[in-house]
Amino acid sequence: MTRSAKKGPYVDEKLYMKVMKAKESGGREAIKTWRRACTIVPEFIGETFMVHNGKTFLRVQITEDMVGHKLGEFSPTRMFRGHSGRK
Amino acid sequence: MPRVAGVDIPNDKAAMYAFRYIYGVGPKSAAMICEKAGIDPRTPAKELDEEQLSKVAGILEEDFIIEGQLRRQVQQNVARLRDIACYRGLRHRRGLPVRGQRTKTNARTRKGPRKTVAGKKSVKEMR
Numbered sequence: 001m002t003r004s005a006k007k008g009p010y011v012d013e014k015l016y017m018k019v020m021k022a023k024e025s026g027g028r029e030a031i032k033t034w035r036r037a038c039t040i041v042p043e044f045i046g047e048t049f050m051v052h053n054g055k056t057f058l059r060v061q062i063t064e065d066m067v068g069h070k071l072g073e074f075s076p077t078r079m080f081r082g083h084s085g086r087k
Numbered sequence: 088m089p090r091v092a093g094v095d096i097p098n099d100k101a102a103m104y105a106f107r108y109i110y111g112v113g114p115k116s117a118a119m120i121c122e123k124a125g126i127d128p129r130t131p132a133k134e135l136d137e138e139q140l141s142k143v144a145g146i147l148e149e150d151f152i153i154e155g156q157l158r159r160q161v162q163q164n165v166a167r168l169r170d171i172a173c174y175r176g177l178r179h180r181r182g183l184p185v186r187g188q189r190t191k192t193n194a195r196t197r198k199g200p201r202k203t204v205a206g207k208k209s210v211k212e213m214r
Contacts, residue, residue, distance in 0.1 A: 063171065065167055065170065065171045066171050066173070069173050072174075073173040073174045073175070074171070074172060074173055074174075076174065076177065
């Protein structure tokens with residue numbers, strides 16, 4: 001089920017403000033965030049986020065193609081390094 | 088046998104079923120095509136005349152993305168997901184189900200034939 005169009009995309013307000021501020025000051029610093037559910041909007045392009053995956057923050061550089069996805073999609077919460085017996 | 092949309096050769100079936108042999112045409116679009124072209128959905132495909140066929144071809148050209156073009160589009164969508172390394176893209180790369188299905192069992196369509204692992208607890212039960 002997709003989100004009602006009436007509401008518009010879910011963008012975390014505080015995070016959005018932070019991005020705007022970073023853009024204004026031209027800050028090249030990555031924005032640390034836990035807001036994995038926040039949708040990526042065009043204003044985010046070029047920005048770098050550190051998205052929490054439950055353990056650490058993973059660096060995510062936002063490109064044009066990522067618009068419409070959520071931040072969390074780029075910060076995997078599980079890792080699988082293969083089964084023990086496999087060489 | 089009649090030909091529509093290049094190489095597609097639907098068979099002796101009724102028009103609304105025959106059109107579904109075209110990649111990108113399902114039950115719904117087949118019915119729509121019949122209606123738009125003024126063809127009785129139950130006419131066998133072999134009885135369609137030139138005029139009707141060219142009409143159908145015109146409709147396909149205008150309103151539908153079919154065959155190679157559609158396949159390419161799907162490929163591109165997947166390639167995009169892979170490129171941006173989002174969760175769905177990663178699942179595509181690994182050949183695992185993309186939409187949150189379980190993988191403990193099943194998921195054979197994506198994972199392919201079973202690879203039995205020696206020493207795994209459930210091996211005995213499986214045979």
